[in-house]
Amino acid sequence: MTLLALFSAALLSTVPAEPAPRYALVVGNNEGAPQRSRLWFAERDADRVARALVELGGFPEEQVVVLRGQGAQAVRQALARLEQRIARSTARERSLLVFYYSGHADAAALELGRQRMSFDELRGLTTRSSAAAKVVLVDACQSGALTQVKGTRALPSLDFPLPAPGDAVRGVAFVASTAMGEAAQESAALGGSFFSHHLEVALRGAGDSDGDGTVTLTEAFKYTAHQTVVGTSATVRGAQHPTYDVKMSGRGDVVLSELRRAEARLVLPKDGSGLYLVRGGPGVLAEISGSPQGLTLGLPAGRYEIQRREGKRRTGGQVVLAAGETRQLEGMVALGLEEAAAKGDERVEVLAGGALITGLLPGFGASFAARVGMSRFVGGARLRLRLDAFDHEGRQGALQYRLRGLSGAVAGLHGVGVGRRILLEVGPELGGTWASQKTSEARWSAPMWSAGAVAGISLRLGDEARLALEVAGAALAVPINRQWKLRPGLTTALALGYGF
Known part of the structure; x- marks a missing residue:
């Protein structure tokens, strides 16, 4: 045999x-x-x-x-x-x-x-x-x-x-x-x-x-x-x-x-390509591949959050199962950004755009920066990393100068949705900057540190893309004449994000 x-x-x-x-x-x-x-x-x-x-x-x-x-x-x-x-x-x-x-x-x-x-x-x-x-x-x-x-x-x-x-x-x-x-x-x-x-x-x-x-x-x-x-x-x-x-x-x-023994039953539709995430009830968390024949799940009675994933698309819904009930899963809708975050969206998003930075040095005005970054939802919050590169030439009185450097920061953003296309976010941000200044008289470079808060608004553009406007206010620790001094800083950024 x-x-x-x-x-x-x-x-x-x-x-x-x-x-x-x-x-x-x-x-x-x-x-x-x-x-x-x-x-x-x-x-x-x-x-x-x-x-x-x-x-x-x-x-x-x-x-x-x-x-x-x-x-x-x-x-x-x-x-x-x-x-x-x-x-x-x-x-x-x-x-x-x-x-x-x-x-x-x-x-x-x-x-x-x-x-x-x-x-x-x-x-x-x-x-x-x-x-x-x-x-x-x-x-x-x-x-x-x-x-x-x-x-x-x-x-x-x-x-x-x-x-x-x-x-x-x-x-x-x-x-x-x-x-x-x-x-x-x-x-x-x-x-x-x-x-x-x-x-x-x-x-x-x-x-x-x-x-x-x-x-x-x-x-x-x-x-x-x-x-x-x-x-x-x-x-x-x-x-x-x-x-x-x-x-x-x-x-x-x-x-x-x-399955006849289950307190309640949830019937998933015929679906050979989707992945279902089921959360809720008394400690239930299930990741289930869809079946071309459909699936019946035996679950305790309770409220469940359901998300379906297929590639980059996310749909979701809620189901309340009563004891003894068999219910078909239906009424799934496309998820907005904040809903995807709350239900565990695992996509990584890349960001690209520009920023306007003020407050780096007293009297030196604003510097334009090119921005790249990435973000991902972690535990219902968006963890966002960004890197700004700036190269600014200007004049202060008779002094001609050039200021350039790199600025990086990490922020944890919590969002509130407005409809299905707009997301408002706010959260803390910590960062650092390495700046180099060159004038006709001297050259200077030093690190700077910042701590502050970010507020932003995002507009969803289809399933994968969004346009994000952020305003960040921070206290900057800046070395001036060999002494650390605190200065207010403000950064305004506009970036396009694309999720993978």
Whole structure:
């Protein structure tokens, strides 16, 4: 039997008339060995996966154990207690045990703070469980040691037979977020690791490739693996390749989640080219690729902000889901600048234009400057960097002079929209200038420092461009006759921005 045939046959389970007992141990630990840097999202990943299993997977809350920041001994004890409950169950021949871990690991073991649990021990503990089916999911660096896969493995693409009543799957499936030697990567934008984020999204319905309202282990793995590879391919560390090792027998599909169990459902339209960002509810943040067949997401009831991205275009809208409601996503509108900022626009904008600078030196009037810069929305504010170059010739009385230099500054701007084309912004700005003055009598050069505020108005020109007018007032620290003196400065700038 080929490996793919074995895998397709192995991931099979029945959906019995009576609910099969389901148990889960979900572990997250941000701390690794003493030399390891602290992870940001491992414990949060565990909470989100556990919530998805309870909401959508038919796992009773009292049969899902979540360990945050605890060591290997606590994991052993929790597994032992679950095993006692499974062994006492009269339906253990149909039972399912899911073990999930997010945290640090090396090539030999999970690192739970200063304590370790070897992959061999984890394999033994889960394989010996009296549960009929065991699924082990490990999201950690070098977790490919659990599956013994050194490189990429083709994903299963076979169709599965319909479940046959009375059949049951038996055995164990190990799924790792990486191949051997690879790093598991976190994403600040996603608020979690790539693998765990896409696993949760798969369980919430994005993995339902056949549209039958259920997400099987195979579907969840295929979706999560593909999205993880795509999401990490452009990172510094390179693509991360989830792997598997399955030793199971039976018929049917191991169902990990059922959308009918969701408190509410959001139906995304048929869309093979868009990327959807869903925020809201009790801690839900999902980045989902659109599907030509459409998608149904199982979500908690609540208010959600939805943004669709396709290239440089952004549309968005709000949806309020009531308990028990299934709602179609519709009414999306083009986003204005401030709306894109609030919903996490990740485009980088380049700026080019001109500025008029006054106050550099007493009595020297205004200097024209050429301006270039860039900006990006970060956490709802626009972070703007600019560089002005000026070269000014003039006369003060009988004195002929030339003033030239470079001025740079960084500003954090918060905006308020006026309609969909106009944005008003204001925020602080810090900067520095290196100026050189030359007269017929002397040459002088020195740095200057500035702190002040910027106010601006932007006019949107299509989806990518805007015309921005800014006025910045600042206190300039200027060295005059070897003494630092404060002078008022004013800069007025007009620039064209283009987002990529």
